[in-house]
Amino acid sequence: MTSTLDDFEVLSTIGTGSYGTCKKIKRKKDGKVMVWKEMEYGSMSESEKQMLVSEVNLLRELRHQHIVRYFDRIIDRTRSIIYIIMEYCQGGDLSSIIARNRKEGSFIPEEFAWKILIQTTWALKECHRRKNGKAVLHRDLKPANVFLDAESNVKLGDFGLARVLHHESSFAQTYVGTPYYMSPELVNNLSYNEKSDVWSLGCMLYELCALVPPFTASNQSELNRKIRVGEFSRLPIQYSLELDLIIRKMIQVEVVRRPSIDSILADPIVQCKQETLE
Ligand SMILES: CNC(=O)c1c(C)[nH]c(/C=C2\C(=O)Nc3ccc(Cl)cc32)c1C
Numbered sequence: 001m002t003s004t005l006d007d008f009e010v011l012s013t014i015g016t017g018s019y020g021t022c023k024k025i026k027r028k029k030d031g032k033v034m035v036w037k038e039m040e041y042g043s044m045s046e047s048e049k050q051m052l053v054s055e056v057n058l059l060r061e062l063r064h065q066h067i068v069r070y071f072d073r074i075i076d077r078t079r080s081i082i083y084i085i086m087e088y089c090q091g092g093d094l095s096s097i098i099a100r101n102r103k104e105g106s107f108i109p110e111e112f113a114w115k116i117l118i119q120t121t122w123a124l125k126e127c128h129r130r131k132n133g134k135a136v137l138h139r140d141l142k143p144a145n146v147f148l149d150a151e152s153n154v155k156l157g158d159f160g161l162a163r164v165l166h167h168e169s170s171f172a173q174t175y176v177g178t179p180y181y182m183s184p185e186l187v188n189n190l191s192y193n194e195k196s197d198v199w200s201l202g203c204m205l206y207e208l209c210a211l212v213p214p215f216t217a218s219n220q221s222e223l224n225r226k227i228r229v230g231e232f233s234r235l236p237i238q239y240s241l242e243l244d245l246i247i248r249k250m251i252q253v254e255v256v257r258r259p260s261i262d263s264i265l266a267d268p269i270v271q272c273k274q275e276t277l278e
Pocket residue numbers: 014015022035037068086087088089090091092093096147157158
């Protein structure tokens with residue numbers, strides 16, 4: 001049965017992302033806590049609206065323990081707002097964790113970094129699996145789009161919608177922030193592919209450990225130059241050679257030398273670390 005706005009009580013606003021506002025809600029009939037992401041679509045073109053609808057339908061099909069669960073959507077045509085109702089992730093997002101650790105001057109434990117690496121890789125593997133012939137590439141993997149449940153397990157969210165809102169007409173209006181994780185192929189205007197998500201995963205894991213992105217600059221052209229060169233500092237010395245090495249492999253400028261999702265999961269160190277998670 002399709003939900004209506006009256007079925008829910010809004011508890012609080014928990015995030016204002018680049019693609020809309022996230023609110024913590026409670027379903028009145030059973031008290032279940034969820035979230036909805038409000039997205040105003042009035043300024044979208046017809047093709048963007050159609051892409052948004054097909055994107056939401058694609059989200060509906062994806063069911064995985066490390067992907068935020070999609071429950072329903074409500075469309076308020078009088079106010080041109082779509083409400084996407086999804087799973088509540090009590091642990092919040094990785095960007096808040098990075099900001100807190102940076103402020104405290106404390107590094108995250110290595111075992112937590114391995115857990116995020118492994119569970120996010122599993123989530124990307126599911127995203128990249130063909131669904132009705134359509135690959136769902138994340139396109140905007142970053143700490144603000146990776147959430148944690150009450151047991152600090154990864155819940156990948158906001159994927160795919162980036163493809164809709166990156167379209168020129170809405171990109172300029174809604175996209176905020178510096179694209180620190182842009183892959184060399186995107187910088188060089190080449191096509192985006194599964195390994196572009198691997199590049200972003202490596203950048204995200206690097207920032208989770210180093211508390212700064214691998215590439216920083218004061219302007220886009222300098223950032224693009226650094227990304228093309230692909231040189232960055234080793235992780236802080238607290239982290240093992242193995243963790244530094246696998247992240248370094250992901251942040252390879254040459255796509256063919258970058259590991260695939262499957263080869264990351266097949267890595268002996270990852271396999272060993274995964275056993276400790278199970
Ligand atoms: C500081 N962050 C929070 O408190 C926070 C919490 C506890 N949950 C969230 C966000 C989500 C959440 O809890 N579930 C979600 C599903 C999809 C998307 Cl795009 C976002 C969320 C946030 C931003």
